[in-house]
Amino acid sequence: MTATERPDVRPANPHFSSGPCAKRPGWTVKNLENALVGRSHRSKPGKARLVEAIEKTRSVLGVPADYRIGIVPASDTGAVEMALWSMLGARGVDMLAWESFGEGWVTDVVKQLKLKDARILKAPYGELPNLADVNFDNDVVFTWNGTTSGVRVPNGNWIADDRKGLTICDATSAAFAQDLAWPKLDVVTFSWQKVLGGEAAHGVLILSPRAVERLESYTPAWPMPKIFRMTKGGKLNEGIFKGETINTPSMICVEDYLDALNWADSIGGLKSLIGRADxxxxxxxxxxxxxxxxxxxxxxxxxRSNTSVCLKIVDERVTALSEEDQVAFAKKIADLLDKEGVANDIAGYRDAPAGLRIWAGATVETTDMRALMPWLDWAFAEAIASLKAAA
Known part of the structure; x- marks a missing residue:
């Protein structure tokens, strides 16, 4: 078969979006029939569902028993913001940024919280900052897996055991597909819409005992919106971490998350989830x-990320184009595949270099990934043909 021939085999599931991500294999809407709709989340059965989601999260991820787990509003973004607004300012902070979400946290800390003692350690897309430069006398904010760059930290060995500051880790596209180094992490956030393919809008916030100590010993100088408050009378609001959510969650989304967690458990837990992504x-x-x-x-x-896999186009006919035209070329490939029903939403992130972003997380079937590869070649050949025709 030449590169220009249309492949015969299509992925059974074209959902390669990096968020919300593919539902788990075998998922149907019937899995949500037992969702606690029309009932208060504060009722006994409602709270029991939330507690079950928290404890199954602990079990599948291997979260230490003395870490608190809470379900919070506004996806991973809300969880990260809660941590930044509630804990930063007690000491200096090192902000690590090598892609758009890390850059977003820098903006919040420098322009919104206006912390004067923030050190910014940056790297271009495709690279990490020099991790040896991190000062662990400061708090440290970083993404474990850069969703828009396809670059992750290799492990937690670079994090000091005797750190004085807190490590605040945005792990939204890493949790359930990468081995998080829990003793090295004080705050971990994610949204279940990523690796487990859950429905959007809810975040998970995980706190170490050191993070709890910070919350109970430090009061930020700025006003604290209700949605970010984790303490009452100088003590941790333990209810948040026992199923008493700050605002009303969707019990349909909670039921969907439980379904995904049960699936993860049924296939062998975290080890199998990592294996599928790998x-x-x-x-x-x-x-x-x-x-x-x-x-x-x-x-x-x-x-290299095993979830949000980012690819660049290195063909000289494309790299010779302007940056704007390179973006248009990559989008042409993505649009062709979307139109064919082969791969949805795989154009590179809007702030990233021109290219493609393919979700490879645990809910994607490897047979579908194999089926996609010849289609990439076909779409590239089609896009090159269009480029030549326009010349």
Whole structure:
């Protein structure tokens, strides 16, 4: 088959979006029939569902027993903002940024909280900042996996055991697909719409005992919106971490999350989830290895994401174009695949370099990933043909 021939086999599920992500294999809306709709989330059965979601999260992720887990509003963004607004300002802070979400947290800390003693450690897309430069006398804010760059930290070994500050980790596209180093992390946030393919709008906030101590010993200088408040009378509001949510959650979304957690447990838990994501990424890596026009955006193998896989187009006919035209070329590929019903929503993130972003997380079937690869070649050839026709 030449690169321009339309492949015969299509992915059974074209959902390769990086969020919300593919539902778990076998999912149907019937899985939500037992959702506690029309009842208060504060009722005994409502609270029991929320507690079940918290404890199953602990079990599947292997969260230490003395860490608190809470379900909070506004997805991962809300969870990160709660941590930043409630805990920062007690000491200096190192902000690590190598993609758009990390940049967003920098903006919040520097322009909204206006912290004067913030150190910004930046790196371009495809790279990490020098982790050896991090000062652990400060608080440290970072993303474990850069969703829009496909670059992750390799492990937690770079984090000091004797740190004085807190580590605040946005793990939204890492949780359930990468091995988080819990003893190194004081605050961890994620949304279940990523690796487990849950419905959007809810975040999860996990606090170590050190983070709880900060909340109970430090009061920020700025006004605290109700939605961010985690203490009452100088003590942690334990109810948040026992199913008493700050505002009303969707019990349909909670039921969907429980369904995903039960699926994760049924296939072998975290180890199997990581294995599925690794297998999907291996398919892409094998294809990149024999494909002259594409490469990983991540420069180093040990920092390459196994969930949000970002690819750049390295063909000289494309790299010779203006930046705007390179973006349009990559979008052309994505649009062709979307129109064919082969892959939805795989254009690179709007702030990232021109390219493609393919979700390889645990809910994606490896057979679908294999089926997608020939279609990438087909769409590239079609886009090149259009480029030549326009010349």
């Amino acid at each position: 297998a999907n990424t291996a398919v892409i890596a094998e294809w990149v290895g024999r494909t002259p026009w594409a490469d990983f955006l991540a420069k180093e193998l040990d920092t």
